[in-house]
């Protein structure tokens with residue numbers, strides 16, 4: 334869709350009145366891979382789109398993401414980097430300078446066939462979502478959430494930072510106070526780089542301790558507006574509930590935001606191969622449910638998630654929650670066939686049967702460990 338067509342589409346949506354939840358997706362994700370040895374070789378957004386269609390959960394709520402123009406990306410990114418990223422895609426390879434200056438062509442950030450178009454589509458979708466939220470509402474962009482991207486270079490599988498771009502669009506259209514909540518297994522270093530010290534943005538991140546990028550320590554306040562909670566291995570649903578009740582909800586409520594942006598990375602789920610946390614997708618749904626009524630605008634993004642079954646199921650279940658669709662205990666055949674059709678294309682644990690037959694994980698409750706309680710108390714003391 335051209336940006337003009339997208340703008341027309343947004344106008345049509347506004348004219349429909351109610352800003353019921355909208356889903357922004359794209360076919361660019363289908364078949365796109367960072368390469369056979371990379372964690373992002375697996376399908377993710379296309380699975381969510383296929384499952385939602387199979388369940389009849391889209392109706393007229395699906396919108397095709399526009400691709401952001403290079404000039405639009407200059408809202409945060411360095412023009413020289415954007416030019417280099419486009420050139421790398423056109424050339425199909427990185428130069429020595431690309432590797433040195435922009436971290437392109439590295440193991441983490443390979444040059445793959447859609448290396449500019451795919452992140453530019455994610456950014457275009459999140460920026461469109463921000464525009465659509467002008468008058469209030471809910472938008473889900475599972476292709477967004479690339480929270481490590483830096484202004485001048487790629488970082489941690491993220492070439493652009495659609496989160497920062499979307500939040501900057503919100504601010505530009507007059508949505509002043511933004512609460513950003515990030516439940517990805519990794520710390521949102523790129524978003525913190527974009528908004529540290531901004532009194533109109535409050536950043537709350539829950540992430541695994543002693544894991545890359547090794548930022549977001551408990552006592553790091555990012556200039557006062559950042560709340561960072563590193564959590565131990567095996568972090569469970571009961572602990573996430575405590576974090577929701579004692580950190581996330583009270584800090585968001587106290588901030589009285591005009592918009593909430595939720596980065597819903599699925600790599601904190603038990604089955605993820607890149608992290609050691611143990612949440613079920615019930616925890617993700619609980620966070621969405623708790624945040625939903627706390628601001629007039631809610632933007633839900635994806636993020637990490639490298640097990641093709643758990644990430645596809647999680648984000649599909651989140652969409653069901655947003656539209657109020659009932660999730661059946663047992664999926665119909667058409668949806669089950671989509672999950673059975675996935676594969677790792679490489680090493681990985683064989684999935685449990687439940688990964689094929691239901692979207693609903695078994696709860697993973699457990700003790701709320703003393704170190705989690707102590708860290709929550711330390712953050713409460715900043716009130």
Ligand SMILES: [Zn+2]
Nearest residue numbers: 517518519637
């Ligand atoms: Zn992550």
